[in-house]
Amino acid sequence: MVVDTEVQAPPPVPRRRRRRRQLTRRDKIVATLFVGIPLLLDLAFVWFPALASVFLSFTKWTGVGSLHLKACGKPPLPGLPQPGCMYGVQNYNIAFTNYPDFWPAVRHNLIWLIVFMVIAAPLGMLFAVLIDRGLRGGRVYQSVLFLPVMLSLALIGIIWELIYSNNYGLINTIIGHNKNNNLIDWLGDPSLNLWAILVEAVWRQSGYVMVLYLAGLKAVDPALREAAKIDGANEWQTFWRVTFPTLKPINIVILVVTVIESLRAFDLVYITGKGNPVKGLELLSVEVTQNIVGETQRIGFGSTLGVVLLVISLVPITIFLVQTFRRDEEER
Amino acid sequence: MVDQSVPGVASPSRRTILKSLAGLAGIAAVPGALAACSSSGGNSSNTSGAAGGSSSAGAASGTISFGSNYSDPQPKDAFAALTQSATASTKVKVNINTVDHNTFQNNISAYLQGTPDDLATWFAGYRLQFFAAQGLLDPIDDVWDKIGGNFNDATKSLSKGADGKYYLVPIYNYPWVVFYNKSTFSKNGYDIPQNWDQFIALAKQMQKDGLVPLAFAEKDGWPALGTFDIINLRVNGYDYHIKLMQHKIPWTDKGVTDVFDHWREVMPYLQNGANGRLWQDAAKTLENKQAGMMFQGSNQVAANYAASNLADLDFFPYPEINSAYGQDYMDAPTDGFMMPKKGKNKDAAKAILEYIGTGDAESTFLKTDHWDVGVAQGLVAPSYNAIQKKSTEAISQCKSVSQFMDRDTVPDMATAMIKLIQGFIDDPSASSVQSLQKSAEKQAKTIFG
Amino acid sequence: MKVRTGRIAAHVFMLAMVLLWIVPVLFALYVALRPEKETNRLGYVSVAHKLTFSNFSDAWHQGRIWHFFMNSVWITLPAVVVTLFLASCVAYVVSRLSFKFNVALLIVFTAGNLLPQQVLITPLYRLYLAIHVPHFLSDSGLLYDSRLGLIVINVSFQLGFSVFVLSNYMKTIPRDIDEAALVDGASLWTRYWRIVLPLCRPAMAALATLLTTWIYNDFFWAITLISHGDKRPITSALANLQGQFVTNQNMISAAALMAAIPTLVVYVLLQKQFIAGLSLGASKG
Numbered sequence A: 001m002v003v004d005t006e007v008q009a010p011p012p013v014p015r016r017r018r019r020r021r022q023l024t025r026r027d028k029i030v031a032t033l034f035v036g037i038p039l040l041l042d043l044a045f046v047w048f049p050a051l052a053s054v055f056l057s058f059t060k061w062t063g064v065g066s067l068h069l070k071a072c073g074k075p076p077l078p079g080l081p082q083p084g085c086m087y088g089v090q091n092y093n094i095a096f097t098n099y100p101d102f103w104p105a106v107r108h109n110l111i112w113l114i115v116f117m118v119i120a121a122p123l124g125m126l127f128a129v130l131i132d133r134g135l136r137g138g139r140v141y142q143s144v145l146f147l148p149v150m151l152s153l154a155l156i157g158i159i160w161e162l163i164y165s166n167n168y169g170l171i172n173t174i175i176g177h178n179k180n181n182n183l184i185d186w187l188g189d190p191s192l193n194l195w196a197i198l199v200e201a202v203w204r205q206s207g208y209v210m211v212l213y214l215a216g217l218k219a220v221d222p223a224l225r226e227a228a229k230i231d232g233a234n235e236w237q238t239f240w241r242v243t244f245p246t247l248k249p250i251n252i253v254i255l256v257v258t259v260i261e262s263l264r265a266f267d268l269v270y271i272t273g274k275g276n277p278v279k280g281l282e283l284l285s286v287e288v289t290q291n292i293v294g295e296t297q298r299i300g301f302g303s304t305l306g307v308v309l310l311v312i313s314l315v316p317i318t319i320f321l322v323q324t325f326r327r328d329e330e331e332r
Numbered sequence B: 001m002v003d004q005s006v007p008g009v010a011s012p013s014r015r016t017i018l019k020s021l022a023g024l025a026g027i028a029a030v031p032g033a034l035a036a037c038s039s040s041g042g043n044s045s046n047t048s049g050a051a052g053g054s055s056s057a058g059a060a061s062g063t064i065s066f067g068s069n070y071s072d073p074q075p076k077d078a079f080a081a082l083t084q085s086a087t088a089s090t091k092v093k094v095n096i097n098t099v100d101h102n103t104f105q106n107n108i109s110a111y112l113q114g115t116p117d118d119l120a121t122w123f124a125g126y127r128l129q130f131f132a133a134q135g136l137l138d139p140i141d142d143v144w145d146k147i148g149g150n151f152n153d154a155t156k157s158l159s160k161g162a163d164g165k166y167y168l169v170p171i172y173n174y175p176w177v178v179f180y181n182k183s184t185f186s187k188n189g190y191d192i193p194q195n196w197d198q199f200i201a202l203a204k205q206m207q208k209d210g211l212v213p214l215a216f217a218e219k220d221g222w223p224a225l226g227t228f229d230i231i232n233l234r235v236n237g238y239d240y241h242i243k244l245m246q247h248k249i250p251w252t253d254k255g256v257t258d259v260f261d262h263w264r265e266v267m268p269y270l271q272n273g274a275n276g277r278l279w280q281d282a283a284k285t286l287e288n289k290q291a292g293m294m295f296q297g298s299n300q301v302a303a304n305y306a307a308s309n310l311a312d313l314d315f316f317p318y319p320e321i322n323s324a325y326g327q328d329y330m331d332a333p334t335d336g337f338m339m340p341k342k343g344k345n346k347d348a349a350k351a352i353l354e355y356i357g358t359g360d361a362e363s364t365f366l367k368t369d370h371w372d373v374g375v376a377q378g379l380v381a382p383s384y385n386a387i388q389k390k391s392t393e394a395i396s397q398c399k400s401v402s403q404f405m406d407r408d409t410v411p412d413m414a415t416a417m418i419k420l421i422q423g424f425i426d427d428p429s430a431s432s433v434q435s436l437q438k439s440a441e442k443q444a445k446t447i448f449g
Numbered sequence C: 001m002k003v004r005t006g007r008i009a010a011h012v013f014m015l016a017m018v019l020l021w022i023v024p025v026l027f028a029l030y031v032a033l034r035p036e037k038e039t040n041r042l043g044y045v046s047v048a049h050k051l052t053f054s055n056f057s058d059a060w061h062q063g064r065i066w067h068f069f070m071n072s073v074w075i076t077l078p079a080v081v082v083t084l085f086l087a088s089c090v091a092y093v094v095s096r097l098s099f100k101f102n103v104a105l106l107i108v109f110t111a112g113n114l115l116p117q118q119v120l121i122t123p124l125y126r127l128y129l130a131i132h133v134p135h136f137l138s139d140s141g142l143l144y145d146s147r148l149g150l151i152v153i154n155v156s157f158q159l160g161f162s163v164f165v166l167s168n169y170m171k172t173i174p175r176d177i178d179e180a181a182l183v184d185g186a187s188l189w190t191r192y193w194r195i196v197l198p199l200c201r202p203a204m205a206a207l208a209t210l211l212t213t214w215i216y217n218d219f220f221w222a223i224t225l226i227s228h229g230d231k232r233p234i235t236s237a238l239a240n241l242q243g244q245f246v247t248n249q250n251m252i253s254a255a256a257l258m259a260a261i262p263t264l265v266v267y268v269l270l271q272k273q274f275i276a277g278l279s280l281g282a283s284k285g
Helices: A013-022 A025-058 A090-097 A102-131 A139-152 A153-164 A170-175 A193-218 A222-230 A233-248 A248-264 A269-273 A283-294 A299-331 B014-027 B042-057 B071-092 B101-106 B108-115 B126-132 B141-150 B153-158 B184-189 B196-208 B223-245 B254-269 B281-286 B298-305 B309-311 B346-356 B360-366 B384-396 B412-426 B432-449 C002-032 C036-042 C053-062 C065-096 C102-114 C118-130 C147-173 C173-183 C188-199 C201-217 C220-225 C234-244 C249-285
Strands: A069-070 A085-086 B063-068 B093-098 B119-123 B167-174 B178-183 B210-215 B292-297 B313-316 B328-330 B334-338 B400-402
Touching: A025 A299, A025 C102, A025 C147, A025 C188, A069 B101, A090 A299, A090 B042, A090 B071, A090 B328, A102 A139, A102 A193, A102 A248, A102 A283, A102 A299, A102 B167, A102 C002, A139 A193, A139 C002, A153 A170, A153 A193, A153 A269, A153 C002, A153 C201, A153 C234, A153 C249, A193 A248, A193 A269, A193 C002, A222 A233, A233 A248, A233 B101, A248 A283, A248 C147, A269 A283, A283 A299, A283 C118, A283 C220, A299 C102, A299 C118, B042 B328, B042 B334, B071 B093, B071 B346, B101 B108, B108 B119, B108 B126, B119 B126, B119 B346, B141 B167, B141 B346, B153 B167, B167 B346, B167 B360, B178 B184, B178 B223, B178 B281, B178 B298, B178 B328, B184 B196, B184 B313, B196 B210, B196 B254, B210 B254, B210 B281, B223 B254, B223 B292, B223 B328, B223 B400, B223 B412, B254 B412, B254 B432, B281 B292, B281 B298, B292 B298, B298 B313, B298 B384, B309 B313, B313 B384, B328 C201, B412 B432, C002 C249, C036 C249, C053 C065, C053 C249, C065 C147, C065 C201, C065 C234, C065 C249, C102 C147, C118 C147, C118 C220, C147 C201, C173 C188, C188 C201, C201 C234, C201 C249, C220 C234, C234 C249
Parallel strands: A069 A085, B063 B093, B063 B119, B210 B292, B328 B400
Antiparallel strands: B119 B334, B167 B334, B178 B292, B178 B313
16 A cells, blocks of 8 residues: 655645644644544544454353353353354354355346446446447436435335336236236346345446546546547547547546445335345345344454455455556656 | 242142132033132122222323334224223323334334333233243233132233233233134034134045135234144143243154144145235135135134124034143133333323223123133123124133143244244155244254243 | 438437436436325336326425435534545645645545445444544434534545545646735645636536536445434435335335435536536546
8 A cells, every 4th residue: 555655745845844843833733633533533434434344243142141251152042142252263264154044145136236337337337438428318318327326225216126126027917027927026036136136236336436427527638539539530530549548546546436335225125125034135235234243243254254255345446546556656 | 940930820839720710610601510619709809900900090190101012903993992981980190102013023022122102011921030030021910819719720820020010901802713613514414623624624624615615824924823832732742842931841752743644634735825915815715605614713704804794604623633741722812901011101091901800890891802701700791692602602611721832932932933833834855844843942952041 | 411411320329218217216316206005006117197296295294305305404414514625735735736745645545535435334333433523413422323424534534535626626726926926925725726726616516416426425434433313414315215215115215216316406507617617626536
């Protein structure tokens, strides 16, 4: 990671000294508060819990009563919970070898990611490029395509249930598959439901990508494109050779948003299953939630799944940070 | 051994079975016959219970909050009526905090540890013991000292934790049976099936007649567990079922394979696409007479029927599969109220519980509830309809009743089974059952281990 | 000629997409406008015999939409304002002062926002149960099950993104401006509040739109950190409604559509600034 403070604060020494001096005592206090309060919030409510989750992943705990720092023994009564205890890597072992939802969840998260990368992101990009070219009615297109982004995922789940409903829904009625002997169970059939949900997700995600991309395109110097045109490049070439490379920063933002959103995917599945487990819709985030806020809490195990999710998310986070802050470095 | 530590519900010896038989008979509208075992005070004892409730209420006062998962409109009304009459009797004000059914259950552990209400709705059985054993509930033995006379032994043991203390005041239970519309049966000349072969034959006939033989839904997760329960009770009997629930019999056992083999046989007659359907929608297909039958709790099917259609609704117990067990058992889950340890106004909460633990209170609740049946001894609420009268009878005829898979076993195990059974519904092949059983056993080992 | 076919193709494509995008919403509206009895009989896809607002009014009353909506307002508004304020403070220091840990700070904030919420929830939940706050701030006496608690976590979690966007935006504002003010003897606070902040208006507007949507639409924190159905913000209360009217999809759709109105209003009001503000923030980001 590029935590290079020297580069970040490069002004020549005398200048720096001058500015330092101009900070009064009061200014210094204000500056400390400016950074201190938000930092405290961030550390206390985001970073501390994240690190604590890592610790909890090595325990076995129902979340009731205290957590002891000794190894787990035999439970007093089969099935009834015991006080929290240290479980070593046993949770990881169970996750990888015993928990039947683990690998499907990982696979579904990956599918989610791939669909977002291959379909949602390019689609959003295409929308943005077309609108940015000044298509007539672009404003209307933009508003409609952005609409789902403003809706909550919970709401999207509810809306689409009307589309997918077995006996009454839009799709089954239109294609005539709403009778008992031929109906298509879009949201229940484990081989279909993930894809059905992904349609909902893409429906929203493309609009999101579109807006980010539009913002990026607005910032591209039109002169560049004009120059390319004069040089005889067609639109396709202009886009890929001129516009796209200048959009590197926004591309990275979109890449990260895509990865993070697909790892965070939760609401749609939760609302579709009404909080119940649904076969075919296993996702890491949902599994974590079900283990730690379900009727019985397996805090240690849930945290383990959370840590797996954390480790996977660290990859794009690191890429993003390195890219972003290296650019800062180059700019100076 | 473990039998001693988990008394009553969890480990039914022959004695408890007989007792519960006797006790349940006491509830039923068959006075005299077996009711001798229990103090058949009937309504008189209920009234005294009510008096006890109100007399002690003089000491308690103020307001309590009551966490409720009765979120559907009609149970919500019934519950409101109950709390109103409780307030009238005890002078304790009740604020109801309604959370939808599923969320309430999913959050129960967090809820009990966080800022729970003074009282909350909950379920009898292992599901009660599980939370009681973790010290999240307060025992209410003193309440039971006053209301004990109103209930039979089976109900009493259902209300206890693993430590033998009382943690629940029950309000009602309801049977899981096969519902049908009388008009459909008379129009097509169908007979009530007594055994498995007749059942399958009837289903086949219904299919020929253009009906969905059995309305079925599993999107909520739990409904299909009922089908497993009943087939297991019919094929392997009650003791086996409870042992399996407590993992004293492995899930890979041949008996479990038998259950799924039978289920596979009836699968072609179950409504398609169950994994994506809510039970309410399945009940709708029965009500609209597109389906011939539906196996589910009366608390769901009858509650979901429009009042005008209710007269047409009837039920029969799940048909016999193994003659050794006949139709001796069923799931008849009991619901009630518990007192979270972190609740605040204990005295007032207990006063309310004392009131609720009376036949009068149950009758009040049942005025608006036309699908459940009270559990107070000898109670025949004046408002009972045909379904309720028949329910009381059906439950009392059982040699033993189980609660429901998600109440009879560790909640984690029930959750694991939900996923596995959804897999079975999707692919009911023998090989899928084999891997299902293996996975269930593997998970049971970590859950009970 | 070629350009023209391209244009036409583009229009056809966009029209098709727009149709795809609008159909689910219009369909929900259509279902919401029809009586349940009718759709039970005919299915959702059928010619309406009767259009009525009764589902909306029923959902409004039975679902207590206004109550839950006000819950959302009392969570979203303070959270957005506080987030913007705190984030702009950090952004100002990071972009204006040569502070040793500038990059480290940015990394802490930015990365924090990218963590999956589920990773935080267990310890956060325990933390919320452990932190006692005065009763006038939270009627549960804890951060758990309180409006304040939701505000705190939403602020903490969203700070990261806002700091990131605002610090990038502030870097594009020439330093000369506040150096001139410095010469006039303006304090740090004055330079921040009077000079830089007003210049950040476009970015703030864009962020305000996004934050409002995100916080208003948040589902996860609300279902895990609020135990009383009454205190829930509207988005998660919809799940409650779904439990209550489970058989009446028409009413649920009506409730869902009503719940969407506020974010749509915000978007329409701030749409103009939205792209502009975001563009400067993001492209330089």
